[in-house]
Amino acid sequence: MLEMQNVVKIYRTDLIETHALRDFNLRVAEGEFVAVTGPSGSGKTTFLNVAGLLEGFESGTYRLDGKNIGELDDDARSRTRNQKIGFIFQSFNLIPDLDVFDNIDVPLRYRGFSAIDRRRRIIRVLEMVGLASRAKHVPAQLSGGQQQRVAIARALAGEPRFLLADEPTGNLDSLMARQIMDLLEEINARGTTVVMVTHDPELAHRAHRNVHVMDGQVTDFLTLELSRGAGPLPAGLPAAAGRAAHGRPDPIIA
Amino acid sequence: MFRYYCRLALMSMQRTPAITALMVAAIAVGIAVCTITLTVYHLMSANPIQDRNDVLYAVTLDSWDPERPWDESRPTLAPSELTYRDATAILAAGRADRTAIMRKAGFTLESSPAIKPFLVEARLTTGDFFPMFAVPFEYGGGWDRNADRDAPPVVVLSKKTNDTAFGGQNSVGKIIKLDSREYRVIGVLKNWEPTPKFYDLNNGHYDSIEDVYVPFALGARLQLQPSGNVNCWKPEGINGFAQFLNSECIWNQVWVELSAPQKLAQFQDYLNGYVMHEKSLGRFPRPLNNHLYTAKQWLDVNEVVAKDNRVLMGLAFMFLAVCVLNVIGLLLAKFLGLAKVTALRRALGASRRQLFEQHLVEVGMIGLTGGVLGLALAALGLLGLRRLYENYDRLTHLDLAVALLALAISVAAGAIAGIYPAWRVCRVPPSTYLRT
Numbered sequence: 071m072l073e074m075q076n077v078v079k080i081y082r083t084d085l086i087e088t089h090a091l092r093d094f095n096l097r098v099a100e101g102e103f104v105a106v107t108g109p110s111g112s113g114k115t116t117f118l119n120v121a122g123l124l125e126g127f128e129s130g131t132y133r134l135d136g137k138n139i140g141e142l143d144d145d146a147r148s149r150t151r152n153q154k155i156g157f158i159f160q161s162f163n164l165i166p167d168l169d170v171f172d173n174i175d176v177p178l179r180y181r182g183f184s185a186i187d188r189r190r191r192i193i194r195v196l197e198m199v200g201l202a203s204r205a206k207h208v209p210a211q212l213s214g215g216q217q218q219r220v221a222i223a224r225a226l227a228g229e230p231r232f233l234l235a236d237e238p239t240g241n242l243d244s245l246m247a248r249q250i251m252d253l254l255e256e257i258n259a260r261g262t263t264v265v266m267v268t269h270d271p272e273l274a275h276r277a278h279r280n281v282h283v284m285d286g287q288v289t290d291f292l293t294l295e296l297s298r299g300a301g302p303l304p305a306g307l308p309a310a311a312g313r314a315a316h317g318r319p320d321p322i323i324a
Numbered sequence: 325m326f327r328y329y330c331r332l333a334l335m336s337m338q339r340t341p342a343i344t345a346l347m348v349a350a351i352a353v354g355i356a357v358c359t360i361t362l363t364v365y366h367l368m369s370a371n372p373i374q375d376r377n378d379v380l381y382a383v384t385l386d387s388w389d390p391e392r393p394w395d396e397s398r399p400t401l402a403p404s405e406l407t408y409r410d411a412t413a414i415l416a417a418g419r420a421d422r423t424a425i426m427r428k429a430g431f432t433l434e435s436s437p438a439i440k441p442f443l444v445e446a447r448l449t450t451g452d453f454f455p456m457f458a459v460p461f462e463y464g465g466g467w468d469r470n471a472d473r474d475a476p477p478v479v480v481l482s483k484k485t486n487d488t489a490f491g492g493q494n495s496v497g498k499i500i501k502l503d504s505r506e507y508r509v510i511g512v513l514k515n516w517e518p519t520p521k522f523y524d525l526n527n528g529h530y531d532s533i534e535d536v537y538v539p540f541a542l543g544a545r546l547q548l549q550p551s552g553n554v555n556c557w558k559p560e561g562i563n564g565f566a567q568f569l570n571s572e573c574i575w576n577q578v579w580v581e582l583s584a585p586q587k588l589a590q591f592q593d594y595l596n597g598y599v600m601h602e603k604s605l606g607r608f609p610r611p612l613n614n615h616l617y618t619a620k621q622w623l624d625v626n627e628v629v630a631k632d633n634r635v636l637m638g639l640a641f642m643f644l645a646v647c648v649l650n651v652i653g654l655l656l657a658k659f660l661g662l663a664k665v666t667a668l669r670r671a672l673g674a675s676r677r678q679l680f681e682q683h684l685v686e687v688g689m690i691g692l693t694g695g696v697l698g699l700a701l702a703a704l705g706l707l708g709l710r711r712l713y714e715n716y717d718r719l720t721h722l723d724l725a726v727a728l729l730a731l732a733i734s735v736a737a738g739a740i741a742g743i744y745p746a747w748r749v750c751r752v753p754p755s756t757y758l759r760t
Contacts, residue, residue: 119755124671145675152673163668163758167335177672179328224672 071232071263072098072121077130079116079286090116091127092286098265100231103258105277106267113286114267115236121265122155122234123147135231152180156225156262160237162217164209164224170196171205174224181228195223199253215246222253226262233257235266239273251276325678326685333686336662337693343658344690347651351694351734351741354647356701359722359730361640363706366726368530369629372518373457373619376581379421380456381588382622383578385410385599386613389557393610402613404577404626405526405555408544408569410602411576415450415472415540419594420580421587422452425540427576428527428552431502433536435489444485444535445551446502447524448543454480454511456581457523462486464496464511467539475541480511485535505546507538522619524577525626527552550575572607580616592616644733648741655687655745666749667757676750683746684739691738695731702730 079091090113098104108114119125123139132139135154142150164173171192178188196202199219209217218238225233239247251273258264266277274280282289337344371377386402387410393399411425426449434441454466467478479500486495495509520529547565556573582588595614602608617625666679706720
């Protein structure tokens with residue numbers, strides 16, 4: 071599904087160069103639920119931006135669903151993003167002027183679906199996230215959890231094969247966070263590949279696999295079976311058990 | 325997607341009402357200034373006889389002072405009017421398909437005891453005047469060439485005069501008095517306001533048409549004093565009307581209709597031959613300098629549209645450009661202020677082209693709104709001009725062509741103002757604005 075090999079991403083200013091990703095290697099199989107963890111500034115969000123085609127990269131290879139992303143022009147990247155990728159952001163990123171229905175409609179418009187098809191899809195995803203009765207509400211009239219559900223509905227409406235979530239529960243209380251995680255698990259169970267960046271070890275523990283990023287590189291892995299068996303990981307050390315179980319694994323694991 | 329973009333544009337305009345109002349106002353003021361200038365220029369520079377431009381010619385002969393030209397700033401220019409002798413000689417020669425010689429006079433008109441006598445301006449002309457200039461008639465018609473020769477007391481009334489004298493009724497066959505002499509009404513014109521008044525640019529480029537029309541030959545028979553400009557260069561002892569008619573003073577306008585290019589050449593030869601003959605009699609002391617001008621050329625030669633008007637047009641469009649520059653700044657501030665939403669749309673799959681189109685639709689709508697408001701301001705401005713300068717009433721009416729042009733300019737101005745800001749905002753990296 072997603073395969074990055076030796077991907078390098080550098081942010082440059084007149085004075086400094088910041089190597090955000092250094093020889094970044096990761097493979098995510100179709101249907102996986104992967105949690106990406108790591109301290110602030112480790113490169114998690116940069117990875118997510120590169121994976122979501124929001125940013126380019128300097129070198130290396132990135133293949134998404136068989137396509138070599140490095141060879142795509144801007145229009146093709148937009149199309150790929152629109153058709154294959156769904157985004158969920160920490161701060162929801164709903165358009166404040168649009169109501170719930172129209173927010174979910176945005177990616178569908180760019181996809182070129184007919185009005186009937188768009189309506190059908192929007193109603194379906196709203197029912198899935200339990201907000202069918204809030205279609206005409208604007209974001210300001212919703213709670214944080216409801217807004218995140220709308221964002222998830224928007225990400226899902228186009229039936230993407232790949233869902234990228236950047237701290238999806240970061241702005242929510244623990245109860246709402248659990249509900250959102252339940253929803254992500256349900257989405258994953260239906261076949262959508264999910265990659266989630268999080269600081270929260272408890273949430274990371276619910277993924278099939280944890281990927282720890284440090285200084286722009288994948289440093290450790292922890293598979294679902296091991297992590298579930300080991301219980302919650304200590305904060306800031308999500309990969310310790312994995313390292314104990316596997317030693318120093320090849321960072322590319324299918 | 326266009327309807328979707330329009331909806332987004334309306335929402336965006338409502339979201340930032342103050343900036344939107346400033347942009348609309350900037351375009352509106354620019355468009356209003358341009359529209360007012362354009363309206364006046366458009367009407368000033370129009371050729372009201374465009375359809376017959378290639379067959380009608382104004383005749384000029386250089387019978388002026390040998391010591392100095394008619395127009396010292398343009399020494400090759402012949403006088404714009406002719407002497408009575410030359411005008412009637414051209415008519416008598418009958419070399420053109422049609423010939424209209426003409427001059428102005430003034431009368432007091434009496435129609436019935438119930439209506440007070442009133443002053444009227446008259447055009448003394450030949451019968452060809454009406455068909456040559458496609459003058460429209462409400463009732464009756466003009467006179468024939470026999471009347472040019474015999475000068476019967478017949479008159480054609482303008483619509484305004486007929487409305488005043490006969491309440492707009494068909495007055496053909498009725499008798500009116502001009503300076504106490506009886507004339508039979510043979511025709512009444514429809515509304516006809518050639519602007520500029522191309523056939524006589526010597527007496528006010530934008531004057532209204534005359535109130536009554538009578539045969540040219542009546543002028544000599546009744547010794548009617550000319551009104552309007554009479555220019556003389558030669559010290560002549562003029563004693564009596566007959567000597568005035570034979571003088572070198574100029575006050576007559578001459579137009580001919582020549583339906584084919586070879587006729588134009590033949591007529592030019594005739595004019596040169598006529599002047600050479602007159603030179604042999606001691607007239608026309610200046611070098612041969614005869615010209616035939618189409619109506620368009622005639623309007624240009626007489627500088628109906630002064631250079632100042634063109635400069636004013638340029639200034640008006642420069643003012644619009646300044647307004648557009650201000651709008652560019654405001655749009656940049658607005659679009660970059662909303663860059664997060666644009667970045668989000670990019671993240672959700674919009675291409676740069678789609679976002680560029682969306683933003684252009686918005687600036688097009690701002691331009692159109694500014695254009696509509698600008699037209700309203702222009703209408704008010706023109707109304708003010710009409711109040712200030714009643715003589716220019718006909719030059720200050722907003723016409724459909726100018727209104728449509730103004731709307732097109734406003735949309736174009738909006739689009740031009742929006743290209744750079746829209747391009748800029750579409751280039752912002754989405755990740756910069758979507759970091760959490």
